[in-house]
Amino acid sequence: MADRYLSFTGTAPGRFLTRRLGLPRPAALTRHTPGGPGLDGGLLHLTAGTSALDLAPVLARTGLGTDEDGRPAAVVLDATGVRDVDGLAEVHAALHPVVRSVTTSGRIVVLGTPPDPDDHHRAAAQQALEGLTRSLGKETGQGRTVNLVRLAGTAAAAESTLRFLLSPKSAYVSGQVIDIGAAPHTTPGDTAAGPGDRPLTGRTALVTGAARGIGEAVAETLARDGARVVVLDVPQAGQDAARVAERLGGTALTLDITAAHAGRRILEALPDGLDILVHNAGITRDRRLANMPADRWAPVLDVNLASVLRTTDTLLDAGALRPGGRIVATSSIAGIAGNAGQTNYGAAKAGIIGLVRSLAPRALAAHGVTVNAVAPGFIETKMTAAVPLLIREAGRRMNSLAQGGLPADVAETTAWLAHPGSGAVNGQVVRVCGQSLLGA
Numbered sequence: 001m002a003d004r005y006l007s008f009t010g011t012a013p014g015r016f017l018t019r020r021l022g023l024p025r026p027a028a029l030t031r032h033t034p035g036g037p038g039l040d041g042g043l044l045h046l047t048a049g050t051s052a053l054d055l056a057p058v059l060a061r062t063g064l065g066t067d068e069d070g071r072p073a074a075v076v077l078d079a080t081g082v083r084d085v086d087g088l089a090e091v092h093a094a095l096h097p098v099v100r101s102v103t104t105s106g107r108i109v110v111l112g113t114p115p116d117p118d119d120h121h122r123a124a125a126q127q128a129l130e131g132l133t134r135s136l137g138k139e140t141g142q143g144r145t146v147n148l149v150r151l152a153g154t155a156a157a158a159e160s161t162l163r164f165l166l167s168p169k170s171a172y173v174s175g176q177v178i179d180i181g182a183a184p185h186t187t188p189g190d191t192a193a194g195p196g197d198r199p200l201t202g203r204t205a206l207v208t209g210a211a212r213g214i215g216e217a218v219a220e221t222l223a224r225d226g227a228r229v230v231v232l233d234v235p236q237a238g239q240d241a242a243r244v245a246e247r248l249g250g251t252a253l254t255l256d257i258t259a260a261h262a263g264r265r266i267l268e269a270l271p272d273g274l275d276i277l278v279h280n281a282g283i284t285r286d287r288r289l290a291n292m293p294a295d296r297w298a299p300v301l302d303v304n305l306a307s308v309l310r311t312t313d314t315l316l317d318a319g320a321l322r323p324g325g326r327i328v329a330t331s332s333i334a335g336i337a338g339n340a341g342q343t344n345y346g347a348a349k350a351g352i353i354g355l356v357r358s359l360a361p362r363a364l365a366a367h368g369v370t371v372n373a374v375a376p377g378f379i380e381t382k383m384t385a386a387v388p389l390l391i392r393e394a395g396r397r398m399n400s401l402a403q404g405g406l407p408a409d410v411a412e413t414t415a416w417l418a419h420p421g422s423g424a425v426n427g428q429v430v431r432v433c434g435q436s437l438l439g440a
Contacts, residue, residue: 003380003396006403026402027143029171030105032412034224038167041073041103042066048090049081053111053155061159062166072098074107074166079129080151082112083122091132099136105143107166108136111158112150114179126150130177137175137435138400145174145401145435153182153424160421169416172409174400175435181424198226199419204274206230206266208257208311209281211240213381214330217407218278221415223248227276230269232257257281257307258299263314273320276418279308279329279352284383289343297344304348309355316367323368326418329356330410331375331429337439349375353429360427370426372417377433380404399434 006026008014018025030039043064045055055078064074075098079091095108102108110133115123129148137146147165151158158180164170205222209215211233219229229250233241238254245252255265282304285296308329315321334342335349352373360371378384378395384404387395396404410432416422417430431439 003403005393005396024397024402025141026397027104027141029143029401029403030168031171031406031408032168036168038063039073039103039105039107041071041106042068043074043076043166044072044098046075046077046094046098047081048077048079048094049083049087051078051081053078053080053151055111055155058155058159058162062163064166071101071103072106073103074109075102076162076166077108077110079126080111080113082125082129083119084125085121087125088128088132091129095136099140102140102144105168105171106145107170108133108140108144108146109162109165110146110148112148114150114152133177134175134435138437140400143171143401145170147174148177150177150179152180157182157424160416160419161425164412164416164419169412172401172405172432172434173413173430176430178425178428178430181426198224199421200276200415201226203276203420204228204230204270204272205276205278205418206232206253206270206274207278207280208232210278211237211244213383214376214379214407214410215278215280216244217411218280218414219244219248219250221408221411222276222278222418223250225415225419227418230274232266233281257311258302262307263311263318266311266315267318267320270320273322274315275322275325277312277315277321277325277327278414278418279311279327281307282330282348284342284345286341286345288341292344300344301348301351304345305351305355308352312355312359316363316369319367321367321369324420324423325367325369326422327359327363327369327371328414328417329371329373331356331373333375333377333431333433333436333439336375336429336431337436356429357427364426370417370423372425372427373429374410374413374417375429375431375433376405376410377431377436378404379410379432380406398438399436401434403434405432405434 044067112129115126133148205227207219210219210231223229231241231245232253235254241252329352331352332349334346356373363369
């Protein structure tokens, strides 16, 4: 369903009324289109503290030129050298003069380091960057996003992440803290990856719940990036799954992901293994806990959590995920902040977060596979279109961008996590929620 309020605020009467009444004034977001332009402007690289990072080669490959007119499309502040409160004053001095000049739908990325457990002054200063970036994301407006990237390794390990965050692909990702480890990685230019515009060439991806909605968008995006996609959905959605698979040049696989034999069926369908496993299938059975019988609780936990655990274990134990593989599971803002009437769904989606945090280091060490999650907020789908009007409007406006996201926003985030150059991104739960005003 179209966001008529967003359309109205883009008109002259809409701008006048929202300004006079103090109503939210969302900016139309610039999103990625194949062959379309990137961000409209250049990049401003700033430093606070003394940094040893060699960012220049990485930033040069983002495709953004140097800011020349004082209206940057992107600002990257290297704050990895900030060690104390005095260093935070340098952060303020660097950002204060430029924040207002960033273009509409621009990007601000702050680079920091994980808080140091052996130096509480440096830990305090680096943790302070989180509060700064989350707060700045809520006040900057005009479709701009603000994110913090914490580097434990080299700048090269963050290249795929910076390319994502400094592009239209990250339009609905704001207020996030992303940790980049020191694990081995391939850069987007390595021969291990496909060409820059098709980095998943030669890779096989399985997407569950891919016959429609967010799952279909994920399958489309992975196929766009070169992957051979297996579209998995329940038998009742078989025709839709076949349609999507045919359009993408992939394969349809119909089965009940909660069935005991689901993992075995997947192994039989993919005898040569796979590289990317996207757990997207999910259902809701909403009702307040006091009114929720077991037959509304159990299916939600089974589809959204238990099947993810069983399938992941089966595929990892069988060695079906090749080294360099990626597992991306779908959590939700409901699993972070909770949602009235969704104790079952919130429990399952919080369980996904627990799965990711526990499995990620072990899967990387034992199988060379990363494990991450996306956590969508209010995304414009057929399901949210059926939500009552007032609740739907609240969901759209209660984030820093004052609008709902699109399935493509979740898909682009998934594609970044699946990228061959994202090997140092592991154990992360990235919210795709426009920086929801609920939750962390």
